[in-house]
Amino acid sequence: xxxxxxxxxxxxxxxxxxxxxxxxxxxxxxxxxxxxxxxxxxxxxxxxxxxxxxxxxxxxxxxxxxxxxxxxxxxxxxxxxxxxxxxxxxxxxxxxxxxxxxxxxxxxxxxxxxxxxxxxxxxxxxxxxxxxxxxxxx
Amino acid sequence: xxxxxxxxxxxxxxxxxxxxxxxxxxxxxxxxxxxxxxxxxxxxxxxxxxxxxxxxxxxxxxxxxxxxxxxxxxxxxxxxxxxxxxxxxxxxxxxxxxxxxxxxxxxxxxxxxxxxxxxxxxxxxxxxxxxxxxxxxxxxxxxxxxxxxxxxxxxxxxxxxxxxxxxxxxxxxxxxxxxxxxxxxxxxxxxxxxxxxxxxxxxxxxxxxxxxxxxxxxxxxxxxxxxxxxxxxxxxxxxxxxxxxxxxxxxxxxxxxxxxxxxxxxxxxxxxxxxxxxxxxxxxxxxxxxxxxxxxxxxxxxxxxxxxxxxxxxxxxxxxxxxxxxxxxxxxxxxxxxxxxxxxxxxxxxxxxxxxxxxxxxxxxxxxxxxxxxxxxxxxxxxxxxxxxxxxxxxxxxxxxxxxxxxxxxxxxxxxxxxxxxxxxxxxxxxxxxxxxxxxxxxxxxxxxxxxxxxxxxxxxxxx
Numbered sequence: 001x002x003x004x005x006x007x008x009x010x011x012x013x014x015x016x017x018x019x020x021x022x023x024x025x026x027x028x029x030x031x032x033x034x035x036x037x038x039x040x041x042x043x044x045x046x047x048x049x050x051x052x053x054x055x056x057x058x059x060x061x062x063x064x065x066x067x068x069x070x071x072x073x074x075x076x077x078x079x080x081x082x083x084x085x086x087x088x089x090x091x092x093x094x095x096x097x098x099x100x101x102x103x104x105x106x107x108x109x110x111x112x113x114x115x116x117x118x119x120x121x122x123x124x125x126x127x128x129x130x131x132x133x134x135x136x137x138x
Numbered sequence: 139x140x141x142x143x144x145x146x147x148x149x150x151x152x153x154x155x156x157x158x159x160x161x162x163x164x165x166x167x168x169x170x171x172x173x174x175x176x177x178x179x180x181x182x183x184x185x186x187x188x189x190x191x192x193x194x195x196x197x198x199x200x201x202x203x204x205x206x207x208x209x210x211x212x213x214x215x216x217x218x219x220x221x222x223x224x225x226x227x228x229x230x231x232x233x234x235x236x237x238x239x240x241x242x243x244x245x246x247x248x249x250x251x252x253x254x255x256x257x258x259x260x261x262x263x264x265x266x267x268x269x270x271x272x273x274x275x276x277x278x279x280x281x282x283x284x285x286x287x288x289x290x291x292x293x294x295x296x297x298x299x300x301x302x303x304x305x306x307x308x309x310x311x312x313x314x315x316x317x318x319x320x321x322x323x324x325x326x327x328x329x330x331x332x333x334x335x336x337x338x339x340x341x342x343x344x345x346x347x348x349x350x351x352x353x354x355x356x357x358x359x360x361x362x363x364x365x366x367x368x369x370x371x372x373x374x375x376x377x378x379x380x381x382x383x384x385x386x387x388x389x390x391x392x393x394x395x396x397x398x399x400x401x402x403x404x405x406x407x408x409x410x411x412x413x414x415x416x417x418x419x420x421x422x423x424x425x426x427x428x429x430x431x432x433x434x435x436x437x438x439x440x441x442x443x444x445x446x447x448x449x450x451x452x453x454x455x456x457x458x459x460x461x462x463x464x465x466x467x468x469x470x471x472x473x474x475x476x477x478x479x480x481x482x483x484x485x486x487x488x489x490x491x492x493x494x495x496x497x498x499x500x501x502x503x504x505x506x507x508x509x510x511x512x513x514x515x516x517x518x519x520x521x522x523x524x525x526x527x528x529x530x531x532x533x534x535x536x537x538x539x540x541x542x543x544x545x546x547x548x549x550x551x552x553x554x555x556x557x558x559x560x561x562x563x564x565x566x567x568x569x570x571x572x573x574x575x576x577x578x579x580x581x582x583x584x585x586x587x588x589x590x591x592x593x594x595x596x597x598x599x600x601x602x
Binding site for chain 2: 064119135
């Protein structure tokens with residue numbers, strides 16, 4: 001009984017290993033997407049770029065978020081996320097993995113090319129509050 | 139017996155207090171990216187296709203039960219017994235080793251959820267990955283099952299002289315709770331996965347794994363290792379799903395190849411089976427609901443704990459919704475055919491399994507594709523120590539590995555295929571139970587429920 005179970009298990013194991021191996025092939029791409037972005041995540045507020053960029057603005061006051069919601073951005077368009085907050089926080093653009101600090105001293109913003117399709121949350125990292133969702137559509 | 143129970147209760151209380159007091163770490167949900175809404179035309183074609191297939195099935199499908207008893211299939215050519223023994227041992231060692239690494243990483247590794255392998259290993263690889271392997275290949279969990287290996291060790295410690303394994307069935311108490319413990323365990327897991335805000339926090343996850351393992355091993359000590367098959371959430375759930383897989387083990391333990399899906403007709407009806415399948419289906423339903431704009435707008439301003447409460451209610455609601463649809467259909471079918479609805483619920487629940495798998499594929503396919511890459515990267519550095527064991531440590535997620543169009547096709551195709559499979563299985567069972575004259579008529583209620591699941595499932599993807 002034990003013996004038979006073991007044999008069955010072994011054969012299933014083979015199949016499982018094959019399946020996992022196949023699934024793994026998809027991720028073998030060495031190319032990273034984050035590094036292809038020209039803008040490094042910067043903590044200092046950047047000056048408005050001369051290139052046209054879609055502006056998305058959010059204000060956090062007294063723990064509540066104004067603006068935000070769901071923002072549609074065409075793929076490969078430049079997007080400018082500007083956050084005004086009355087508390088010290090870190091803004092995190094998920095997926096693109098941009099982080100920048102914001103505080104009561106004034107609005108902070110980041111400009112980047114929306115070159116990944118999908119829906120990405122922009123979140124206040126400490127309080128886990130959602131600021132907006134970027135819907136990047138091809 | 140009481141000692142094991144007391145221990146389990148203690149562990150549960152410990153877990154509850156720790157979860158309740160866990161500091162809000164900088165952890166957030168897994169996955170930086172969600173799917174785009176399904177294109178409307180794809181929704182329309184998918185829903186229309188499901189409807190057409192459903193009614194065509196009643197008219198066109200075979201008039202005699204064909205799937206009852208499953209298919210024996212063909213033997214997979216055996217390797218030498220010695221080689222398979224070695225492979226089985228390797229499977230077990232790999233299972234326990236990965237379990238140990240994940241647990242150690244969760245408890246002692248890098249506290250940042252994105253740099254620790256535990257969250258992605260549990261929620262993405264072991265959960266979503268294993269659902270797919272179970273459905274498409276075979277019962278992979280049975281090969282790796284660390285709980286079974288640890289359970290064997292526990293049995294050996296308790297009864298060093300007895301031959302382990304053979305007397306399990308006889309030693310078990312008369313009370314058969316069937317799949318109920320697994321259904322409860324699965325609910326706890328999906329709550330952690332979908333509702334609990336710090337789901338990805340490694341320390342919390344480590345504690346949850348520890349507590350769960352203690353409870354499982356206490357149950358094994360009392361009831362024997364065979365309890366795992368229906369009592370342990372993952373062994374039971376993956377085992378049920380694996381009934382639809384082409385590879386399976388026959389009564390003599392030989393591996394056979396059969397057509398996909400047919401094995402579900404042999405799924406043994408035990409108490410709690412409906413609950414287990416409906417928790418699986420309902421949790422994905424709520425996961426879908428929670429990703430819709432409707433839900434995110436509703437809960438946007440909520441603080442952490444009110445959100446947890448609302449999401450818990452939402453999860454109960456999601457499971458309740460599919461349960462009401464299913465049991466309502468069974469009641470209607472029972473009234474038409476003058477049968478006991480409970481008996482029918484046990485007889486038709488196998489037809490929900492492909493639908494549950496389809497929902498899981500539709501909701502988690504992109505997570506597996508993208509966060510699976512994170513898992514490969516973290517495998518090189520599971521503890522966040524700057525290691526690079528397999529040379530993958532510096533990989534980052536390529537969000538363009540699969541296009542958004544492909545993802546949408548996979549989602550819509552999975553849901554429609556799951557629907558077709560469910561309709562076919564239900565049709566065959568109806569013929570076996572009611573005969574061909576009554577079969578079509580008897581199916582209207584269940585068919586209505588399935589169409590609701592399918593159109594509803596597609597509609598949820600539309601609203602994300």
